[in-house]
Each structure stands twice: as C-alpha cells, then as structure tokens.
Amino acid sequence: MLGNFSYCNPTKLYFGEDSLQYLNAELPKYGKNVVLIYGGGSIKKNGIYDDVVAYLEAAGKNVAEIPGVMPNPTLDKLYEGIKIARAHKADFLLAVGGGSVCDYAKALAVSVHCKEDPWDKYYLRFEEPDCEILPVGCVLTMVGTGSEMNAGAVITNTAARLKIGHVFADESIMPRFSILNPKFTMTLPHYQMVAGIYDIFSHICEQYFSGDDDNTSDYISEALLRSLIHSSRIANKDPQDYEARSNIMWTATWALNTLISRGKSTDWMVHMLGQAVGACTDATHGMTLAAVSLPYYRYIMPYGLHRFKRFAVNVWGIDPAGKTDEETALEGLKAMEAWMRELGLAMDISVLGANEDMLEQLADATRLLPGGYKALTRDEVIRIFKESLA
C-alpha cells in the first residue's frame, strides 16, 4: 500500500534537439564564477564543449574547469575539484557529460563548503549537508543514471575499494536545470549506449521488485519498462533513430527521479552487487548490473513470486494460461535474458575482469541492504557472484 511520503522535484528540464539554447535563460540566474565540469574530452570532439563555452562567454561568466571526470568518479578527483572550486570562489557548477559528471558535480556541490571530510560525512555516515550547497546545472550527453533529475551522487574510494552512492534528502541538491538533447547522446559507442539502457532497466527493476501488487508506482514502472524495451530494440538496430533515443532519454530521467519509489519499499541489491564489481574491476556501471542481474533474480524469485509473475505478464507479455506461477515467472526471466543477449550486454562478471579468486573481495565490497523480497547473507552474496562467473 501507499505509505506516508513526500515528493518534490524542482529540476527544470529542457528537452529536445533545440534545448541547449536555454542556457541563455538559465545562466543569468547564477553568479559570475562558474566551474565547468566534464569527462574525457569527447565533448571537445563533437563540438558540445565549444557551444557551451560560447553560451558561458555570452553570459559574461568567469569560468574555471574541472576536466577528466572519470566514469566512476573517485574521491581523489573530488578532493581535487574542491580545491579548484574553492580557489575560483565558485557560484555555480555546470556539468556537461553523463551521469558520472552530474554525480560528481552534485558531490562537489555539497563538499566545497563542507568543513569535514566529505567521504566520512556523506559516504560513511550518510549525513545531510549543513553547509552552503552550490547550485548545479547539467547538459546531459549520455543516458542512464537519471542523475540529471535527482539528488544522488555515487563516489568511488579507490583505496578502500568502495563505490558508494548517497541519495541526499535535500531537493536543493538536485540540479536546478538539466538540458536533455537526444542528439548529444548519439555519438556514444554502442557498448556505452546499451550499458546505459541496462542501467535504466535496472533502476526501474530495483524499485519494482518489492512490495505488494496494488501500488500505482508499480504500474508506472511497468510502463517505463515496456517503453524502454520497445525503444531499445529500435536503437540497438539503428542508434541514429531520434525517436527511440529520445524516448530512452526521457524514460531514464523518470526511472530514477524518485517518482516510482513513492510510498513503497525498494530493493537495490543489484546495484549493491554491481557496484562491488565496479569497485573491484572499474567496469562500466551498466554492464556490472547486467552481469549480476539474472543470477540474483533467479535466486530471489521464490520470495517474491507474485511480482515475478506480474513482471512476466505485464512487462514481457507472457500468457499465464495453463502455467504455474513459477513457470510464468521463469518465462519472464527468459524473455528478459533474450532481450539482454539481443542488446549485447555483459552476461557474466568474467568478461568484466572478475574471477573466482575475487569472490571474497567482491563480498567485502557489497553493502547488504534489507532487499525487496529477501535479505541476503554474505554466503548468499558469494553464491550469486559465483553464479555470475562465466
């Protein structure tokens, strides 16, 4: 049932192939000192960097840069950014990139004026900021994380081999605006595109595989999954299909902006398992999720059979007539597997660089949550990682 909850998501979204121009409307709302944050430099090749810099210049901004934000932003990179933002007396952080760059900008937004070590405060003690929070804007160039419309920020502590996400409660940490141009996502390699698609799929499943069967949120989750499956098949064959790429982009935003978790419990164990793989191998986030999902879902299926049956029928169109609930549920997971293979996702953690010797280390890096239908023990985590090996 729908429990007590609050919902507030003030991020202003500008969507479409003409959306970058809205920087003209947004930039004047913030102070002069801007820190421009981006990743490996692909935005310099495809021209987005030049376009954004032109808007910043036209708005008379004083710009410092933090380039080189990596796919799994590290704590060391965060420390580096804090120094740059402080030296620049930053008024505003503009992230241009994918979810990692957006996540990094939000982590920086709560850290620049933080008097303590941000890792201890936010990622070990999961506290909320009690300092000034810098406003963040995003120009999204990669789809998947939903970071453009939420208050989450994942940071990896390489030394401690920990990849931890904090979803902040304060909505002022959400980006003030995000610019979503599906064309910006089209230069991405196929591997990154499908990894992003699976990240979206997993975000929805993490919120769907928990609770009873009456909640409006779960109906919306099924809709997002159906739309995503439909459009992903088109984009997989033709990555230049604007309609498919735009629907995927929009689905990604709504998959993780808190809507579909309202009033219900959630799971998030696929992310805990996948993030452990990410921390130990530095593999692409979406692929780590794909590689552990089926072993995990097959293992917990008996504990949430009603939901796995519903998943099969409502998401994958399995006809339940004349089948046991278990047979129907398993057919759903088979349909999911076929779709994953069609997209070319990582189907095991071996291809991502993990091996049998790393099982203990992977288990060490896995944060145990209550889970949606089953609280895993460490032994069960090891068993699932074992089954995730090729």
Add this chain to the structure above:
Amino acid sequence: MLGNFSYCNPTKLYFGEDSLQYLNAELPKYGKNVVLIYGGGSIKKNGIYDDVVAYLEAAGKNVAEIPGVMPNPTLDKLYEGIKIARAHKADFLLAVGGGSVCDYAKALAVSVHCKEDPWDKYYLRFEEPDCEILPVGCVLTMVGTGSEMNAGAVITNTAARLKIGHVFADESIMPRFSILNPKFTMTLPHYQMVAGIYDIFSHICEQYFSGDDDNTSDYISEALLRSLIHSSRIANKDPQDYEARSNIMWTATWALNTLISRGKSTDWMVHMLGQAVGACTDATHGMTLAAVSLPYYRYIMPYGLHRFKRFAVNVWGIDPAGKTDEETALEGLKAMEAWMRELGLAMDISVLGANEDMLEQLADATRLLPGGYKALTRDEVIRIFKESLA
C-alpha cells in the same frame, strides 16, 4: 515522437494519513496575512477546518476567510475574493477543499494584483500574468482535478454561460505545496467520488488519444489508467478502502500535472463538450465528462483507430487475435462502458438536466480545439450532443 518541450513542477507534495502536520513546516515560509479558502462547509463538519485553523493559529497567522467557493467557481465569486484578499493585504492563500477550491485559489493568486479585468486578460485573451503572483498552498479533500500540482484554473462566467480553463505557463502559479491525505476524501458521497474518478480517467484519455504509438508518455498514461480502473473497482464497493483511495489520489495528481502530455499533442475535446454541459446545467464536472465521452469516442474512433486498438489491448486487456482493428477497438469501448456503468456514472446528458432544446446553446458554449485525431465542426458537435441525450 517526442518533440521539444520543457518540464518543471516544483510543487512539494506531502502524502498520507499523517500529512496535515506538514503545515507546521510550510506555513512559516510565508507572510503573516493568510486567506483561508474553502467550499460549502463540509470541512467544518468533518473537523478538517478546526485542525487547519489550529495550525494557522500556532503559526501566528492573521487569517481572513473566503468560504462558499462553489463546485464551478464563478467570476462573481472571483471578484468577491479579490476584494477580500486586497483588503486583507494577503501574503498567502490556503485552499482547503477539492479542485474547485484549488482552481479558485490559483485564479485569485494571479488576480489580486492584476490591474485589468482578470476574465478579459486570462480567460478571453489567455495572457500570462505580469503582476505579482500570490503563493498558494492546498489541503486536498476531494480527488480528481489534479489542481493540486498544476497551474490550471477553470472559472465559470455565469452571465456569458462560459466555463473556461486557463493552464498558465508560469510554474510559480502551481501550488507551493499540497497536502494529500486520502482519509480526507473518504467522507465524500459516492456520487462525488465516482465523478472524481471519471474526471481522472478523462484527463488521462484527453492526453492519450492523440499522436503516434511510440511516446513514453502514452505508456505512462496506460499505467495510470490500469491502476485507476483497478483501484476504482475496489473503492466503488468499499469507499473506506484506504489503499484504493490512496492510489486513486496519487493517480489523479499525475494524471494532470503535465507529465503525460510532454512532447506530444493532446485532445481535450471531451472537456470542451463536458464544460459546455457544465456551463448550461451546473452539473458535476466529472459526470458531464462521462455523459459525452462514449458518443465522442465512437465518433472519432475511425480517425485514430491504431490508438483505440492499443487502448483496448493495453488498458482493457482485449485479445486482438482473429479480430479486425475496428472490432478490437470497439470491444475496448464496450469494456470502458461496462466499467462506467459499474461505477454508476452519468451515461447521458439528459440525467444532468440537458435536453433537445439546448443543443444550439450547448454548441455555442463549446470551444472548438484542433483535437487529437479529428477537428470537430459545429455540426459534428451538435451531432455528438444529440447522441449524448438519453
């Protein structure tokens, strides 16, 4: 396909049976002079009025009242409210009631400091406000309109027999916060409850029956319709079922807060026809929509057959095997009719007080929109009203 669009909805929602207490968090954010707006006085019988007044007193507010906001708020009532709010130097408007009371509060919010006649400016010329806009908060006691999380406000000009809704573009006209307690909706008579449910259903259909078949928004619309149909059947039998009432309340909010219309065209002709019936008979809004829907949808079905087929399959679970698209689509409308009769909705406009002599007057009061799949002529409007008679 998903066109260019923006999305911003900053309303903070507090949902659940414990939600009224959040007035303590919200009231201090606004000035001292509050205008409390409500309807026919039912909130005095069920205790909500006393509770709200206690929160206002605890927050040290100076309160004036506008009681007696009617189901179809009139322009005369708006003029009356403007005088009260100006005399009270209102800083904040608190609406306690259903969609009519929320709509009225928003119309008042843009009118108190408006130098022109608000009817001319907002409802005849559809302009945006260029004056100060008062902040609005809502405590919702009736479900259906979605007014608690949008910038729409319908006002009826009784003299001109016109009922017109303006959906403002400025998100600062959306309520700053809305308190959604499903228990507050449970004292409502069955007639009002099902009218509200049909209003929600119609809001979704107005946005669904337009455009092609790929848009994520339409998948979400189907999810909301499925959830609503599921919960409405439970609430129809047991109006005290908290789970059903809470899912209906949540669905109503998302049915009309702009999400499901993003990036696509919409229809809204059922509302144009229904509002004409409302303006001529003062019948309950949701019932006017119910009474004209099937004649309208049967008439436009051939122009959007692909979507009516999809509606039948994805919303009503009709098996399309071995049927023509038209047969499948018609079965969907039959399933919809059966559900409407199950709820006890008005199935014709005669029961609402309309008759054959009013056809021209009804057509005069109907605003013609481009429509989702077919632009109606005046003759077609008269034909649909004729078929809506018993």
